[in-house]
Amino acid sequence: MIANHHRDLEAAVAAATDDWTALRILFPAINSLAFAQQLAHGDVIRAPYPDSSTVAGHEHDVTEAAVTALSQDGHRGKAYDVTGPAALTQADQVAVLGTALGRELHVEGVDPAASSNSSRSSWTAASPTPS
Template sequence: MARQRGILVIGATGTTGRQVVAQSLEAGAEVRATARDPGAAGLPGGVEVVRGDLTDPDSLRAPLDGVEAVFLLWPFATAEGMPAVLDAIATRARRVVYLSSAAVRDHERRIERMIERSGLEWTFLRPHAFAANTLRWAGRIRAEAVVREPYGAAAMPPLHERDLAAVAVRALLGDGHEGATYELTGPETLTQAEQAGVIGEVIGRPVRWEETSPEAARQRMLADGWPPGAVDGVLRAQAGMVAEPRAATATVEAVTGVPARTFRTWVTGHADRFRTP
């Protein structure tokens, strides 16, 4: 993989962004990361952490100085504000790797089209379900060794965040990824109930799946502070994956040369999150 100077990671303090930072450093890149509060970012040594806020595009101009490639995570549910951010990026960088999603929601589609028209070299990452999504079950598993959710038969190939980041780093630092759209999954399709079973096997405590109604799940998620649109989108996607299970892709291995990590591997690395202290 060719070494490339000046990588900016926008969204560096999230699960995926932290992996992009770490793996870019391991690859020998000079890495800069934005954070609203650089002092609280908790990123590894070797990365330059600077203040930057997507809601204030002018705050990105200094972080973009000397940057050649940008990893862009857009955390908002609309594309409002993206044109100004892209203008800031395009005046300094030449390449952007955008973390979209397999769902390609309306605002994500709009952002992809904006990037295509920006004049930047671009790569789109469209991950399917993340293995880390199962952390929402962790509290109940620790307390009762049970998962109470709807759509236990919803089947998907959970993706390890390290594999998503590995593809992102290839696209940031190497050539041959311009204009590519990568559909990213883990290597095996598992139902949600099967995922709960794997967690139980890894932690040495059987975990039971208890089917609940979609409406009960919706009310609980709303009470937990989820936006209504996000709740409905998640439940709609899960219902769809009961009728049409999502198939695994081989994209991670095709891009990185290494097979995608299994869900069991992910659980093993996060087992303490599910174990009772």
């Protein structure tokens, strides 16, 4: 859903001007802050697809890519995927986090449909209603 929206926005910009550069952060590292809410209540992270991997891109990497794209020639009309240095599963991310925190953390898989509905409900409840 979000990817389709981003694709449509890129297409609209490209149709309107030749003077564009797109930076795509496929999985922002900041998304992992969702783990913090769960860790405030224990040592278990509940997540769908704990064995799926992503290459999280840090916001600083996006900033560096933006500075390069805006300050150097040769980037007009191009799109770049900004990713991190290595693919990690969610379980791997939790293990790294546990080491950094000095805690023995555990991952439990949850039903993806229930997780998706819960996330969507939380997001919808927190979003302002258009007037």
